Amino acid sequence: MSARRPRIAILVFPGSNDDRDAAWALSALGGEPLLVWHADAELPRVDAVVLPGGFSYGDYLRAGAIARFAPAMEAVVAFAGDGGPVLGICNGFQILCEARLLPGVLRPNASLSFVCRDVSLVVERTDTPFTARCEPGQALTIPVKHGDGCYHAPPGLPDEQVVLRYSPGENPNGSERDIAAVVNADGNVLGLMPHPEHAVDPLLGSGDGALILASLVDAARERSYEHA
Amino acid sequence: MKATVLVRPKGGILDPQGEAVERSLRQLGFAVGDARVGRVIDLEVDAPSAAEARVQVERMCERLLANPLIESYEIELQEQGA
Structure with a gap:
């Protein structure tokens, strides 16, 4: 018997542009992605949610500031409150911060330049639904592409909430403490600036992003059995 | 009521x-320091009094116009026709 394909919602905002890449990657890794329009007030029955990369609402005001009030986001807040795994990639990370599902905020890159390249990352935690397939301290190569990726942590953010860091000398945007990915205190909501969905096939460079997304598919599958 | 919000x-x-x-200003020969860039948001607020308008605009700032973690805001109100 083949493993169940867990259903994973991918929110689509006006200006999202990595939603289909995320869907392709999650499907290739054993998930069943469902694109959900931002104006829908309810999520379909799913076992994980992904907020994809892009430029929702043109990044007007602050990146993610307007998207957080989309009707679907209320459903995402409820889903996260119920312990469901939620992954925000790039613009999705920005939206999760603005929605206060994650601490801190993402600001314009210190260089003021848009940065688009592979970066080297270090895995700080493997006990999350997003990094369970990684080894502690493992180095990952995953591309970034953003103008607003400079992470500003709230005072006193514990190191335990830092899941990925840019490798020494690799920080592409001036993020405090080289933070590339942050998880909430409950451990079920994660945001990261690098794009794992662009690194799932070694043919296109690195396949390291598959470790992140396959971890999420595993967590979603587990949840689908628990909630069956 | 016209409201102007300064976000810094x-x-x-x-x-x-x-x-x-x-x-850039220094390259142009100006002796300046501590330049900070914020944004200005002009609004027309439908409210019965300046006090009520201020309460409304403060709520707008807290919810959307500013991120209190990194930004401060100031509100200026001007009666219409004043």
Whole structure:
């Protein structure tokens, strides 16, 4: 018997542009992605949610500031409150911060330049639904592409909430403490600036992003059995 | 009621835009320092009194117009026709 394909919602905002890449990657890794329009007030029955990369609402005001009030986001807040795994990639990370599902905020890159390249990352935690397939301290190569990726942590953010860091000398945007990915205190909501969905096939460079997304598919599958 | 909201990066927060503006001004020969870049939002608020308008605009700032973690805001109100 083949493993169940867990259903994973991918929110689509006006200006999202990595939603289909995320869907392709999650499907290739054993998930069943469902694109959900931002104006829908309810999520379909799913076992994980992904907020994809892009430029929702043109990044007007602050990146993610307007998207957080989309009707679907209320459903995402409820889903996260119920312990469901939620992954925000790039613009999705920005939206999760603005929605206060994650601490801190993402600001314009210190260089003021848009940065688009592979970066080297270090895995700080493997006990999350997003990094369970990684080894502690493992180095990952995953591309970034953003103008607003400079992470500003709230005072006193514990190191335990830092899941990925840019490798020494690799920080592409001036993020405090080289933070590339942050998880909430409950451990079920994660945001990261690098794009794992662009690194799932070694043919296109690195396949390291598959470790992140396959971890999420595993967590979603587990949840689908628990909630069956 | 016309309202003007001034949103600024809080003190101590890195402001790369302000730094770039300052560098350009210095290149042009101006002796300046501590340039900070914020934003201005003009609004027309339907409210019975200035006090009520201020309460409304403060709520707008807290919910959307500013991120209190990194930005401060100031509200200026002007009676219509004044």
